[in-house]
Amino acid sequence: MSTALHTGRLILTPSDPHLAPDVDLLIEGLSRPGFLSAPLILENPQPGAGDRAFATGAGFLSLLTFAGCAVRIRDDVRAGRFSHIRIPPVSQHPRLMVGRNTRPPRCVGCRAPLSGWRALVEHWATHPHAGVQCPACGETRPPWLWDWKQQGGFGRAFVQIEEVFPGEAVPTPMFFEQLIRVSGIGWRHFYIQD
Secondary structure, three states: OOOOOOOOEEEEEEOOOOOOOOHHHHHHHHHOOOOEEEEEOOOOOOOOOOOEEEEEOOOHHHHEEEOOOOOOOOOOHHHOOOOEEEEOOOOOOOEEEEOOOOOOOEOOOOOOEOOOHHHHHHHHHHOOOOOEEOOOOOOEEOHHHOEOOOOEEEEOOOEEEEOOOOOOEEEOHHHHHHHHHHHOOOEEEEEEOO
């Protein structure tokens, strides 16, 4: 019996991968407009131990724009796969979040792809300030300064909206404004599938 592939997740993280907001203030700030509501205790705590999980709140659909004309959010915990929000613990250094949909990042200077990047992921995790040399132009920059095309990214703090197909939902300007108000820092988003 094969298991169904992960639908995907929309991930928000600070624009500067070195910055991390106070998670309790972030949760409080996302509860006020109703983006998230009651804490959840999940039977399967994946993708990470220590994640805090929340049900979607009444303001969830006003802070995300969904593509399509008949959006249906599955928010019933008993449904197996359902939309909810996870906030993993803040990491000490920027870490890479990628999925099966992630393609090779491109050099921001010459646009050459970084083939073989997956072999470097473990090295980046243990050497957080390692530079990566572009195989085409020779420019060296940290891996978070490569263009991941909204298919992966680095950060220390993440807000993960589960069971969202890549590109299906986009944070509204109002949502980004709320994140900035709560944290004092800019945010960006990307999508991954396990």
